[in-house]
Amino acid sequence: MNQGYEDDSLTLHTDLYQINMAKTYWQDGIHNRNAVFDLYFRKMPFANGYAIYAGLEKVIQYIRDFRFCESDLAYLREEVKYEEDFLDYLRNMRFSGTIRSMKEGEVVFNNEPIIQVEAPLAEAQLIETALLNIVNYQTLIATKASRIRQVVNGEIALEFGSRRAQEMDAALWGTRAAFIGGFDGTSNVRAGKLFGMPVAGTHAHAMVQAYKDDYIAFKKYAESHRDCVFLVDTYDTLKSGVPAAIKVAKEFGDLINFKGIRLDSGDMAFLSKEARKMLDEAGFVDAKIFASSDLDEYTILHLKAQGAKIDSWGVGTKLITAFDQPALGAVYKLVSIEDEHGDMQDTIKISGNAEKVSTPGRKKVYRIINRLNHKSEGDYITLWDENPEEESRLKMFHPVHTYISKFVTDFDAVNLHETIFNHGELVYELPALQQIKGYAAENLNLLWDEYKRSLNPEEYPVDLSEKCWDNKMRKIEEVREKVDHLKKS
Numbered sequence: 356m357n358q359g360y361e362d363d364s365l366t367l368h369t370d371l372y373q374i375n376m377a378k379t380y381w382q383d384g385i386h387n388r389n390a391v392f393d394l395y396f397r398k399m400p401f402a403n404g405y406a407i408y409a410g411l412e413k414v415i416q417y418i419r420d421f422r423f424c425e426s427d428l429a430y431l432r433e434e435v436k437y438e439e440d441f442l443d444y445l446r447n448m449r450f451s452g453t454i455r456s457m458k459e460g461e462v463v464f465n466n467e468p469i470i471q472v473e474a475p476l477a478e479a480q481l482i483e484t485a486l487l488n489i490v491n492y493q494t495l496i497a498t499k500a501s502r503i504r505q506v507v508n509g510e511i512a513l514e515f516g517s518r519r520a521q522e523m524d525a526a527l528w529g530t531r532a533a534f535i536g537g538f539d540g541t542s543n544v545r546a547g548k549l550f551g552m553p554v555a556g557t558h559a560h561a562m563v564q565a566y567k568d569d570y571i572a573f574k575k576y577a578e579s580h581r582d583c584v585f586l587v588d589t590y591d592t593l594k595s596g597v598p599a600a601i602k603v604a605k606e607f608g609d610l611i612n613f614k615g616i617r618l619d620s621g622d623m624a625f626l627s628k629e630a631r632k633m634l635d636e637a638g639f640v641d642a643k644i645f646a647s648s649d650l651d652e653y654t655i656l657h658l659k660a661q662g663a664k665i666d667s668w669g670v671g672t673k674l675i676t677a678f679d680q681p682a683l684g685a686v687y688k689l690v691s692i693e694d695e696h697g698d699m700q701d702t703i704k705i706s707g708n709a710e711k712v713s714t715p716g717r718k719k720v721y722r723i724i725n726r727l728n729h730k731s732e733g734d735y736i737t738l739w740d741e742n743p744e745e746e747s748r749l750k751m752f753h754p755v756h757t758y759i760s761k762f763v764t765d766f767d768a769v770n771l772h773e774t775i776f777n778h779g780e781l782v783y784e785l786p787a788l789q790q791i792k793g794y795a796a797e798n799l800n801l802l803w804d805e806y807k808r809s810l811n812p813e814e815y816p817v818d819l820s821e822k823c824w825d826n827k828m829r830k831i832e833e834v835r836e837k838v839d840h841l842k843k844s
């Protein structure tokens with residue numbers, strides 16, 4: 356999308372204040388100081404017990420291609436009035452830092468760094484907006500998809516939301532995220548082409564309206580396709596749609612693969628049960644019933660509770676727009692920065708709300724897995740120089756309500772971060788999408804069911820090591836002393 360420019364990049368896909376800060380750092384000569392930022396979210400989306408991380412593929416593409424092109428620089432020169440020497444600095448900028456990230460498809464929780472950026476201060480600052488933009492949306496959709504997958508269980512779930520998504524990129528990357536979260540395929544053909552996802556589809560009401568008759572429309576479709584799923588609710592599902600589908604299936608016999616029917620309105624519990632009887636009586640016991648129409652995990656659960664005979668669920672609007680929670684709220688916080696002597700100094704952002712106080716320092720995140728039952732005991736955030744793998748007994752305690760604690764022995768501590776870029780060089784090979792999806796499903800098996808139920812799940816422990824916690828308390832104290840001192844002077 357060049358909008359008339361000869362060249363274009365995603366590098367201006369940032370907030371102006373990031374470039375303004377970069378200019379201040381550059382002018383002051385601190386732009387190359389090593390800085391560490393954590394990307395994390397604070398509250399579990401949809402009040403779910405876990406989230407599924409998606410977005411890494413796009414983050415990699417964005418970082419790999421990070422550079423200001425000439426039309427970006429011309430814009431900054433003419434419209435924002437930046438001086439030539441600063442523009443020269445931007446012209447030569449490439450991302451030269453290190454990015455550590457959890458793997459795509461990882462089961463993630465609030466308040467743990469999903470991505471950690473360690474880079475020259477100005478570079479780390481400039482990429483914030485795009486990273487958050489990507490991860491916030493894709494993680495939200497993967498998580499919503501996973502919630503729907505939990506209730507759909509062993510049946511088929513198809514993503515149908517392109518027409519309702521917040522624009523084209525959202526449809527495309529959203530459906531990829533939904534696939535990672537557990538969907539089986541998409542109606543978006545470009546997603547099939549670009550990501551290798553399975554594509555699937557039936558037909559719309561428009562086709563039945565065009566032929567003005569269920570039977571004629573289905574017959575015409577059968578003449579032009581081998582796989583047939585007929586949409587039966589345009590006029591009257593049980594009186595016209597289902598009988599017409601059965602009639603065409605009988606007439607065409609082996610000439611078509613009659614896969615079933617789709618319901619898109621009305622009482623889908625009642626209609627699916629009646630349609631199932633009609634299909635079975637006609638001998639089409641293998642024909643499947645597809646359902647769509649404003650579905651989400653709640654309607655699907657209710658339909659199942661009513662004994663609906665639905666085999667395949669098409670979900671659009673409520674998935675692709677994350678209808679009940681439109682934002683994940685992930686943030687990007689500076690946790691450590693090099694001082695004038697070359698030493699790293701940890702930084703903190705204070706808030707009146709204890710849960711919002713950032714956790715200082717360059718950190719690692721471990722998943723503590725019980726060797727006896729292969730279930731996760733929780734996640735354990737340490738400072739960089741700690742190694743829980745070498746410890747035989749771990750004290751895990753809640754970082755806010757510290758009296759909630761437990762000791763864990765006989766565990767494996769799995770470091771959840773992979774190095775993606777090392778000093779600017781891409782060193783990570785992204786697995787195939789199918790593998791990422793498999794990884795998400797596999798990792799969910801590490802969680803007790805109590806964390807996975809869609810309603811009122813238990814809170815999964817995300818704890819700080821004692822050293823990490825002490826460091827945080829020390830930083831809080833330092834800030835407090837400084838503020839007290841300012842008040843007095």
Ligand SMILES: Nc1ncnc2c1ncn2[C@@H]1O[C@H](COP(=O)(O)OP(=O)(O)OP(=O)(O)O)[C@@H](O)[C@H]1O
Nearest residue numbers: 619620621622623624625648649650654657658661
């Ligand atoms: N038995 C059922 N129990 C609970 N929810 C249902 C049941 N049957 C359908 N639904 C859901 O109820 C909602 C009905 O939507 P709506 O009122 O728009 O009617 P509709 O039958 O889809 O009609 P139309 O698409 O023609 O406007 C949809 O979200 C659908 O998934």
Ligand SMILES: O=P(O)(O)OC[C@H]1O[C@H](OP(=O)(O)OP(=O)(O)O)[C@H](O)[C@@H]1O
Nearest residue numbers: 515559560619647648649650670671672
């Ligand atoms: O309801 P969603 O979860 O968003 O799923 C996608 C919807 O898109 C189509 O409807 P639409 O009314 O757009 O077209 P149609 O005429 O083919 O029904 C389809 O029939 C689904 O109802």
Ligand SMILES: O=C(O)c1cccnc1
Nearest residue numbers: 515542555556557558669
């Ligand atoms: O293939 C379908 O049935 C379909 C595709 C997109 C939206 N609604 C339905």
